[in-house]
Amino acid sequence: MTSSYALRGRAAVVTGGTRGIGRAVAEHLTRAGALVCVTARDADEVRRTAADLGGVGAAGSVADPEHLREVVDLALREFGRLDVLVNNAATNLPYGPLMDVDPLAWRESFTVNVEAPLRLVQCAWRAWMREHGGAVINVCTEGATHVGPRIGAYGTTKAALLHLTQQLAGELAPKVRVNSVSPGLVRTEMARFVWEPGEEEVAAGLPLGRIGEPDDIARAVVWLASEEAEWVTGTDLLVDGGTRVRAAGTAKGYAVHGHLRSRGPATP
Numbered sequence: 001m002t003s004s005y006a007l008r009g010r011a012a013v014v015t016g017g018t019r020g021i022g023r024a025v026a027e028h029l030t031r032a033g034a035l036v037c038v039t040a041r042d043a044d045e046v047r048r049t050a051a052d053l054g055g056v057g058a059a060g061s062v063a064d065p066e067h068l069r070e071v072v073d074l075a076l077r078e079f080g081r082l083d084v085l086v087n088n089a090a091t092n093l094p095y096g097p098l099m100d101v102d103p104l105a106w107r108e109s110f111t112v113n114v115e116a117p118l119r120l121v122q123c124a125w126r127a128w129m130r131e132h133g134g135a136v137i138n139v140c141t142e143g144a145t146h147v148g149p150r151i152g153a154y155g156t157t158k159a160a161l162l163h164l165t166q167q168l169a170g171e172l173a174p175k176v177r178v179n180s181v182s183p184g185l186v187r188t189e190m191a192r193f194v195w196e197p198g199e200e201e202v203a204a205g206l207p208l209g210r211i212g213e214p215d216d217i218a219r220a221v222v223w224l225a226s227e228e229a230e231w232v233t234g235t236d237l238l239v240d241g242g243t244r245v246r247a248a249g250t251a252k253g254y255a256v257h258g259h260l261r262s263r264g265p266a267t268p
């Protein structure tokens with residue numbers, strides 16, 4: 001289905017493109033005809049993914065401004081253009097009550113989740129998009145608009161990313177469209193500690209009866225990147241299986257907050 005979107009010959013960068021949602025986005029963009037550059041910290045995974053997709057890759061952390069400049073340079077060198085930027089890489093650390101949070105870890109989460117997307121857009125804008133246009137998609141979260149147990153740092157960064165999306169959309173129009181996609185709970189490594197301990201219970205609490213798959217999010221990202229969404233900017237596309245409207249439905253209980261209270265993500 002996504003192959004019908006007009007992305008043939010377009011060039012895209014996907015941060016965190018080696019697994020989970022980013023990998024699915026990179027695959028769907030490739031299938032839609034785009035040339036794709038993936039990034040992540042693990043160099044072997046970057047090489048493998050780029051080879052699988054017939055694209056290119058750059059290893060490094062989005063927290064490193066030099067890496068972000070290299071990524072844009074690489075895409076322009078290899079593809080001669082840069083039409084789509086997907087800010088997907090993120091951290092869900094530090095985890096826990098905010099009164100216990102180390103301010104340096106708090107700062108690092110803002111560097112990765114908010115500052116890096118802005119810096120990458122700046123690089124892409126200056127090098128290509130200001131003159132030729134483009135589309136930016138930031139991956140936020142369903143939880144960005146409300147609070148949750150022990151995820152205060154993550155939620156605050158994603159709320160900031162949501163605001164950044166809207167601000168950039170206004171500033172960069174009409175050349176560049178800037179939108180976000182906000183996933184609910186998706187079957188990836190980052191969220192494993194939430195869905196794995198009781199997936200059936202979590203799914204039963206969701207109006208659409210299952211947790212998300214990376215492909216669910218990728219389809220939304222590719223649509224926003226395509227010309228099908230040419231009159232859409234500054235919006236947040238919620239892809240959450242009905243999580244936010246669950247209170248009005250028949251589904252009973254919501255296990256996610258219980259899992260957030262009793263467990264934490266694997267620390268690197």
Ligand SMILES: NC(=O)c1ccc[n+]([C@@H]2O[C@H](COP(=O)([O-])OP(=O)(O)OC[C@H]3O[C@@H](n4cnc5c(N)ncnc54)[C@H](OP(=O)(O)O)[C@@H]3O)[C@@H](O)[C@H]2O)c1
Pocket residue numbers: 015016017018019020021022039040041042045060061062063087088089090091112139140141142182183184185186187188189190191
């Ligand atoms: N899964 C969910 O339920 C869910 C829900 C809402 C929102 N989201 C959002 O969806 C996005 C993708 O998450 P995911 O669940 O797919 O995570 P994931 O499966 O853990 O994948 C994360 C990807 O980002 C890369 N990455 C992590 N930190 C990085 C850094 N500092 N610099 C460069 N690359 C980095 C990882 O590779 P390396 O480790 O090799 O760097 C990997 O490719 C994130 O923005 C997340 O906040 C996820």
